[in-house]
Amino acid sequence: MSSNYIGDHALVMGGSMAGLFTARILADHFARVTLVERDQFPEQPQLRSGVPQSSHTHILLLKGQQILEQLFPGFQSELIARDATWVDWINEGLMLSPSGWQPRFPSAFQTVPCSRPLLEWVIYQRLKTIPNIKIIENAQVKSLLTQAEIHKITGAKIQFKDSNHSQELMADLIVDATGRQSKLPQWLKELGYPTPPETVINSFLGYASRCYQQPQDFKADWKSIYIWAKPPFDKRGGLIYPIEKKRWIVTVVGNNRDYPPQDETGFLDFTRSLRSPVIYEAIKTAQPLSPIYTYRGTGNHRRYYEQLSDLPDGLIALGDAVCTFNPVYGQGMTVAALGALTLDQCLREHYPQTQFPQQFYRQLAKVLNQPWLMATGEDFRWPATEGGKPNRMTKLLHQYLDQILALGVKHPKIYQSFVEVMHITKPAYTLFHPEYILRVFGRWIVSQEAQEVAVEDQPIPKLVSESSRSR
Numbered sequence: 119m120s121s122n123y124i125g126d127h128a129l130v131m132g133g134s135m136a137g138l139f140t141a142r143i144l145a146d147h148f149a150r151v152t153l154v155e156r157d158q159f160p161e162q163p164q165l166r167s168g169v170p171q172s173s174h175t176h177i178l179l180l181k182g183q184q185i186l187e188q189l190f191p192g193f194q195s196e197l198i199a200r201d202a203t204w205v206d207w208i209n210e211g212l213m214l215s216p217s218g219w220q221p222r223f224p225s226a227f228q229t230v231p232c233s234r235p236l237l238e239w240v241i242y243q244r245l246k247t248i249p250n251i252k253i254i255e256n257a258q259v260k261s262l263l264t265q266a267e268i269h270k271i272t273g274a275k276i277q278f279k280d281s282n283h284s285q286e287l288m289a290d291l292i293v294d295a296t297g298r299q300s301k302l303p304q305w306l307k308e309l310g311y312p313t314p315p316e317t318v319i320n321s322f323l324g325y326a327s328r329c330y331q332q333p334q335d336f337k338a339d340w341k342s343i344y345i346w347a348k349p350p351f352d353k354r355g356g357l358i359y360p361i362e363k364k365r366w367i368v369t370v371v372g373n374n375r376d377y378p379p380q381d382e383t384g385f386l387d388f389t390r391s392l393r394s395p396v397i398y399e400a401i402k403t404a405q406p407l408s409p410i411y412t413y414r415g416t417g418n419h420r421r422y423y424e425q426l427s428d429l430p431d432g433l434i435a436l437g438d439a440v441c442t443f444n445p446v447y448g449q450g451m452t453v454a455a456l457g458a459l460t461l462d463q464c465l466r467e468h469y470p471q472t473q474f475p476q477q478f479y480r481q482l483a484k485v486l487n488q489p490w491l492m493a494t495g496e497d498f499r500w501p502a503t504e505g506g507k508p509n510r511m512t513k514l515l516h517q518y519l520d521q522i523l524a525l526g527v528k529h530p531k532i533y534q535s536f537v538e539v540m541h542i543t544k545p546a547y548t549l550f551h552p553e554y555i556l557r558v559f560g561r562w563i564v565s566q567e568a569q570e571v572a573v574e575d576q577p578i579p580k581l582v583s584e585s586s587r588s589r
């Protein structure tokens with residue numbers, strides 16, 4: 119073992135986003151890394167059954183894209199080489215917020231959107247080239263191995279698909295990245311450890327998504343469209359998300375159990391019923407390339423491992439296995455990437471101290487708090503939301519953010535701050551800059567300014583000028 123490594127072997131359970139990012143990080147710290155995935159990774163970008171959400175729009179926030187470029191240099195160029203394109207989300211995207219059409223202007227909010235299968239495939243290809251990472255496919259982790267007297271998880275038992283063959287893998291550190299369906303609480307219980315407290319907050323949001331080919335003669339001054347729902351009454355939202363090979367993923371969502379339908383006519387009718395018909399107008403003559411996929415398991419679900427003092431050494435979890443968010447806010451992959459960076463930092467600072475898992479979960483909780491508050495806080499706007507009720511502070515925050523968005527319609531700087539917080543490139547307190555607080559109070563006092571022109575009567579903003587690509 120090279121003296122640069124802090125351990126001999128690390129094991130990652132689950133090979134989706136969180137697992138891939140984690141394996142990349144662990145390869146810097148352990149002599150050997152094994153990643154176990156129950157699916158077979160496809161040879162080309164394709165849907166696979168272990169990540170049923172892959173058929174839906176997967177927005178990679180700017181923060182996530184920056185981290186991926188840091189972990190896998192040249193990653194954005196690889197997406198471009200696969201026929202994806204840059205998008206300036208402010209200038210080249212139409213955004214209809216509850217306060218109206220947000221302004222457009224050239225910005226640094228540029229990413230290379232693509233399909234979720236392509237994103238995973240590009241990262242997987244890069245991981246395969248890292249010499250100390252071994253990938254075991256078609257193998258499911260069935261249980262954990264332990265050495266009770268030293269209070270440590272020492273390995274995992276895996277079972278190969280399509281055979282009765284199983285294997286025990288021993289490791290210094292094991293990471294659970296098996297996603298929403300993680301069995302970790304159950305496994306901990308079976309081994310006599312306490313299970314984490316859990317919170318589920320569900321606004322009963324449904325997704326329906328379909329892939330389209332952009333019409334050949336299609337001309338527009340936008341590359342993406344995002345139409346928000348407007349709580350509490352206007353439950354429907356949708357987006358056009360540009361992906362590789364001049365295709366769009368069109369996703370419509372219905373909050374508060376207003377689930378979008380899966381049949382062709384119903385899907386198009388739902389799209390037409392959004393607060394603006396622009397998405398419907400764009401897709402009505404476009405060529406569908408996929409069935410209509412639906413998804414309803416969108417509740418926010420957090421497991422508070424940081425609250426457990428009695429955790430075995432040698433095992434941690436991250437990604438959706440710890441915290442899933444209502445996906446409509448596009449945070450899951452970026453937070454998984456932030457979780458992997460948190461692990462990197464903790465390995466540098468705390469490993470192999472006893473109570474490493476506690477150290478890690480404490481840091482991870484700090485990363486999770488902002489996106490969690492953002493997603494659940496927004497979900498509390500819907501009357502059908504279960505799992506808690508908004509307190510006075512949440513209601514006040516709703517009113518404050520409404521004013522910020524309304525101000526953003528006329529003040530690009532404020533809108534830009536809002537986008538920075540949404541993309542997790544700036545902390546939420548950015549929106550509480552004294553200048554913004556004063557403006558919000560000004561609007562509250564001069565209440566007539568709150569009388570906005572009805573959204574339907576507002577002109578759709580135009581592209582300001584070509585966005586310059588800084589990369």
Ligand SMILES: Cc1cc2nc3c(=O)[nH]c(=O)nc-3n(C[C@H](O)[C@H](O)[C@H](O)COP(=O)(O)OP(=O)(O)OC[C@H]3O[C@@H](n4cnc5c(N)ncnc54)[C@H](O)[C@@H]3O)c2cc1C
Nearest residue numbers: 132134135136156168171176177259297437438445450451
């Ligand atoms: C409808 C929908 C839309 C979404 N949209 C966005 C978006 O726009 N932007 C965004 O950032 N995020 C989005 N997300 C969230 C995003 O998909 C996840 O946050 C992200 O994939 C990270 O999840 P993960 O890697 O922790 O788990 P998952 O993606 O759930 O992957 C878990 C992996 O573990 C494997 N596995 C499970 N059990 C075992 C086992 N026992 N042994 C071996 N392997 C196992 C599975 O096969 C799978 O590969 C969306 C989610 C949904 C449901």
